[in-house]
Amino acid sequence: MTPDIKFEVEIMSLGGQGDGIGSHDGQKVFVPHTVVGDRVRVQRSGKPGASGAGGETIRAKLLEVIEPGPGRQIPPCPYYGECGGCSLQHLGEQAEQDWKRQIVVDALARRGLEDVTVAPTRLIKRDSRRRTRWTAIRAGGRLLMGYQKKGTNEVVDIETCAVLDPKLNAIIADVRNLISTLKIHKKGLGIAATLTDTGIDLTIEAPGEPDMELRMRLSEFAQKHEIPRLSWGPKTPEVIIMAKEPVIAFGGTNVVAPATGFLQASAAAEAVLTELVLAHVGDAKKVADLYSGVGTFALALAAHGCQVSAYDGDERAIGALQAAVNKSAGRVNVHSEIRDLDRRPLQTKEFKKLDAVVLDPPRAGAQVTCEELSMSAVPKVAYVSCNPGTFARDARELVDGGYALTRVTPVGQFAWSPHVELVAEFERSV
Numbered sequence: 001m002t003p004d005i006k007f008e009v010e011i012m013s014l015g016g017q018g019d020g021i022g023s024h025d026g027q028k029v030f031v032p033h034t035v036v037g038d039r040v041r042v043q044r045s046g047k048p049g050a051s052g053a054g055g056e057t058i059r060a061k062l063l064e065v066i067e068p069g070p071g072r073q074i075p076p077c078p079y080y081g082e083c084g085g086c087s088l089q090h091l092g093e094q095a096e097q098d099w100k101r102q103i104v105v106d107a108l109a110r111r112g113l114e115d116v117t118v119a120p121t122r123l124i125k126r127d128s129r130r131r132t133r134w135t136a137i138r139a140g141g142r143l144l145m146g147y148q149k150k151g152t153n154e155v156v157d158i159e160t161c162a163v164l165d166p167k168l169n170a171i172i173a174d175v176r177n178l179i180s181t182l183k184i185h186k187k188g189l190g191i192a193a194t195l196t197d198t199g200i201d202l203t204i205e206a207p208g209e210p211d212m213e214l215r216m217r218l219s220e221f222a223q224k225h226e227i228p229r230l231s232w233g234p235k236t237p238e239v240i241i242m243a244k245e246p247v248i249a250f251g252g253t254n255v256v257a258p259a260t261g262f263l264q265a266s267a268a269a270e271a272v273l274t275e276l277v278l279a280h281v282g283d284a285k286k287v288a289d290l291y292s293g294v295g296t297f298a299l300a301l302a303a304h305g306c307q308v309s310a311y312d313g314d315e316r317a318i319g320a321l322q323a324a325v326n327k328s329a330g331r332v333n334v335h336s337e338i339r340d341l342d343r344r345p346l347q348t349k350e351f352k353k354l355d356a357v358v359l360d361p362p363r364a365g366a367q368v369t370c371e372e373l374s375m376s377a378v379p380k381v382a383y384v385s386c387n388p389g390t391f392a393r394d395a396r397e398l399v400d401g402g403y404a405l406t407r408v409t410p411v412g413q414f415a416w417s418p419h420v421e422l423v424a425e426f427e428r429s430v
């Protein structure tokens with residue numbers, strides 16, 4: 001087939017990255033920006049992909065939607081198609097829900113776990129994202145601040161973002177004004193913003209030291225926007241202004257989260273994940289929270305009446321959790337420990353004391369932990385994952401070790417993106 005050939009194709013399914021998949025002359029065709037049921041006119045683009053079970057795969061560019069599929073919607077954002085942030089805004093809610101559930105079903109099936117109950121996706125409110133990182137660059141004499149274009153280092157200049165909490169959208173213009181006076185390296189400048197319970201925690205990831213005049217301007221900016229903390233620096237940012245503590249409450253306990261540290265993407269998603277975790281843990285008394293971060297689940301579990309041991313490899317996260325527990329003067333029953341769980345997973349004798357384990361590892365999953373856990377007698381495991389592929393691998397390990405995987409609930413906390421969060425419930429009879 002020559003590269004410029006144009007043809008029509010019907011989209012039968014969506015792939016793991018959200019590209020529509022159809023078939024043409026016996027070849028699988030991947031077409032971005034399409035939905036199931038679309039009849040589209042496309043042009044072949046790029047080189048053939050690897051041979052799959054159905055032969056060579058090809059990529060094609062969407063030229064025209066001849067007949068829209070039932071799941072298609074008008075993308076709500078003016079930067080759709082250009083911005084690499086959310087590439088799937090053409091998917092309506094039901095289509096996104098179904099597709100995200102299917103990603104989980106397929107990942108489990110690839111590990112031979114076909115008979116698992118996968119609940120409908122719990123989709124999270126779109127404009128609720130509480131964490132973001134904008135990039136600023138100068139190009140053609142203009143300051144551009146926003147998100148990267150898909151697959152490039154270019155930046156799409158934005159005035160608003162459809163997935164951000166309105167409070168974050170409200171400061172974009174003023175952040176741009178502030179940044180416009182700064183020296184910006186060719187590679188660009190990152191600006192991280194987290195909406196806490198006490199205001200927006202802002203970090204300008206610029207190198208060097210701000211001079212007195214700049215410190216004054218930063219201070220005025222923080223005052224105007226009631227920014228509780230403004231930090232400066234790329235790796236371990238220096239706090240420039242701390243008007244009050246940037247606090248987030250988990251299970252009623254206030255935590256001062258480290259600048260740019262991990263936090264679930266939105267409070268609404270955190271609430272759904274926590275609800276699912278607590279429901280599965282039930283009346284378990286002694287619980288370990290592995291990969292605890294600043295204590296999102298640990299503190300909710302403690303408020304639920306559990307005695308919690310929390311483990312995480314990040315010193316700053318455990319420091320923040322421990323400081324919150326110390327402030328509670330014995331009210332919050334959480335013991336925390338800095339521990340690299342890949343190098344030093346919990347051991348049989350540590351698991352013996354537990355009624356339940358909650359784990360929420362990074363995208364790489366928790367292979368070593370699950371190898372140990374599969375040999376344990378812990379009755380309940382709640383596994384929170386942001387990567388269905390590594391989750392399914394670890395689930396296989398637990399199931400082979402005698403656990404029953406009773407239910408998986410996909411959570412759509414990253415609207416219009418191929419990322420899927422999930423909560424899985426494992427049980428073993430003892």
Ligand SMILES: C[S@@+](CC[C@H](N)C(=O)[O-])C[C@H]1O[C@@H](n2cnc3c(N)ncnc32)[C@H](O)[C@@H]1O
Nearest residue numbers: 291292293296312313314340341342360361362
């Ligand atoms: C997806 S986050 C979850 C954090 C927390 N459960 C929450 O909901 O906020 C993953 C956590 O795993 C931690 N982590 C990554 N690799 C680790 C390792 N090898 N050992 C222990 N913790 C690790 C990170 O520091 C991070 O806090």
